[in-house]
Amino acid sequence: MAAPRTALLAHLQTWRPYTLWYPGLVGLAGATLAGAHPTTGQLMVAWAAPTLGWVAGHYLGDYYDRDLDALSKPQRPIPSGRLSPRTAVAAGIGCIVAVAALALWANWRAVAVAAAAMAGIVAYSRVLKGRGLPGNLIRGVLTALTVLFGAMAVQPWPPWRALPFALVFLAHDTASNLVGTLRDVDGDREGGYATVPVRRGLRRATHTAAALYLAAVAVACAATGLVPRDTAGYLVLLSAAALCGAGAFGLLLRSPGHLAPALALRAHAVLVAERLVLAAAVVAAGVGAAPALALLTPLLAVSVITQSRMRSRHEFPAPP
16 A cells, blocks of 8 residues: 555655646636637646646656756655656656647647647756756746647637737746756756856846846736736736745845755745736636636645645755
């Protein structure tokens, strides 16, 4: 009985439950911007396909990072031996196949978007993660594609008004991913990963991430005129997200040149919650604040609780 439980826990840790709800919510945001009346099946595809793609990215990313994790994060599922590399690859490929099937069922044109996203996941995990800003940028591109995929789950082509919101998530997730590299600079350097903080220092990386985040908020504000339904609800939730982001970057900018890993992790944890609020703001833009809050509240609660219980142990090994 212990072995199946251990294997199940290893898969659950690989999924990162505290991040699992974000891609589906972004997909729904894209669907609500389509301006149509989506069916339940279309909404399920807009949610499920990005979520499965996200999980595929974790499986494949952990597979490609297994040697680096063996040095700095030996407690993670693959280096600890609780999840075999072969199982991780098989699970990742299975998720990719499921994404392709869902895309084909919803809208054959969306298969190209899904294929581009899957190629981006592999490129990020295999090559670009350790190449500095291009790796951070590809993560932003993946979320922008999620917005477009969500819209294409509802109608043949995404509407023009979806493009500025896709740009918001491109800049936002580039910034968020860059913040994620601040918490393990020594491990990345030892493993040969040329991330922005490794190559340019913590101060440059922090300031770059802050500038990208400000750009995301600026584009989101400029896109207010494109909101199809609930402008007030959109602005309220956008303001809440921006306040959370200000809190996260406030932590980072206090001492950007001497940033403790625990503080960097805390700032990124705030952004993990903040991006749910941002995605909910776009959902509110399309369907109203009440449905958006009904979605956001339980997802945010689950994310915060699982993050508080699982994140630190996943990122930092137990002290000797």
